[in-house]
Amino acid sequence: xxxQIIDVTDPTQPAMLGASDTPGDAESLYVSGTTAFVADKAxxxQIIDVSDPTQPAxxxxxxxxxxxxxxFVSGTTAFVADAASGSSLLxxxxxxxxxxxxxxxxxxxxHNGYGVFVTGTTVFVAGGSSGLxxxxxxxxxxxxxxxxxxxxxxxTQDFLVFLNAWSAGDPLADWNEDGxxxxxxxxxxxxxxxxxx
Numbered sequence: 494x495x496x497q498i499i500d501v502t503d504p505t506q507p508a509m510l511g512a513s514d515t516p517g518d519a520e521s522l523y524v525s526g527t528t529a530f531v532a533d534k535a536x537x538x539q540i541i542d543v544s545d546p547t548q549p550a551x552x553x554x555x556x557x558x559x560x561x562x563x564x565f566v567s568g569t570t571a572f573v574a575d576a577a578s579g580s581s582l583l584x585x586x587x588x589x590x591x592x593x594x595x596x597x598x599x600x601x602x603x604h605n606g607y608g609v610f611v612t613g614t615t616v617f618v619a620g621g622s623s624g625l626x627x628x629x630x631x632x633x634x635x636x637x638x639x640x641x642x643x644x645x646x647x648x649t650q651d652f653l654v655f656l657n658a659w660s661a662g663d664p665l666a667d668w669n670e671d672g673x674x675x676x677x678x679x680x681x682x683x684x685x686x687x688x689x690x
Contacts, residue, residue, distance in 0.1 A: 495519050496531055496539075498546045513549040515539045517561075521608070525566045528552070528591065532564040538573050538584075540591040552591035557584050563608040563619070568637065568646055568689065570597065572630070574606030574618050582606040582626065583618050585633045598633030639685040641665075647689040655682050 495515035500508045517536025522529060527544035537556040543549050559577030566572070569589040575581055581599035583606055588594045604626060608619035614631040639647045641654040659666035659679055668678040668685070 510546040523566045532561040534560045555594040565609045574609040576605035
């Protein structure tokens with residue numbers, strides 16, 4: 494029945510808030526902010542706005558032509574595990590625009606993928622009988638300049654890296670590349686940091 498959103502404020506009396514049927518079989522879920530990413534087996538990756546949990550709204554989808562079993566999202570990149578013969582084990586998808594997700598890269602069709610976890614640029618895929626598969630995705634990821642610690646997320650840690658460099662006059666903090674580290678660089682980085690990637 495796709496995505497179901499349940500209020501568990503009182504765990505003894507869970508209550509349905511809203512639902513969004515999906516074209517396939519919802520196998521797993523990753524929520525980032527107010528967006529739900531559903532691994533929907535033959536339905537591919539389904540992207541749903543859950544800002545109003547009583548009325549989830551479909552945003553977009555990406556068909557891998559396989560059976561999507563797992564999904565993990567880091568920043569604006571979705572990592573999808575696929576378990577269909579003839580399809581890739583792993584698809585890396587740019588979801589910056591949820592209405593038009595685009596493929597950044599994929600692996601060879603050597604194994605099935607059932608679950609996925611990402612830290613930085615390293616992707617771990619549960620490959621069923623083939624066991625754990627580990628990939629370096631750095632060549633597939635979009636450049637994200639404000640992600641100064643390269644962990645795939647723009648957050649307070651990145652701001653602290655910039656602040657330390659800026660305070661020390663480090664050329665890393667010359668954000669507008671004018672040869673000087675000053676308030677203009679601070680404001681330029683702050684704008685990029687707020688915008689994320």
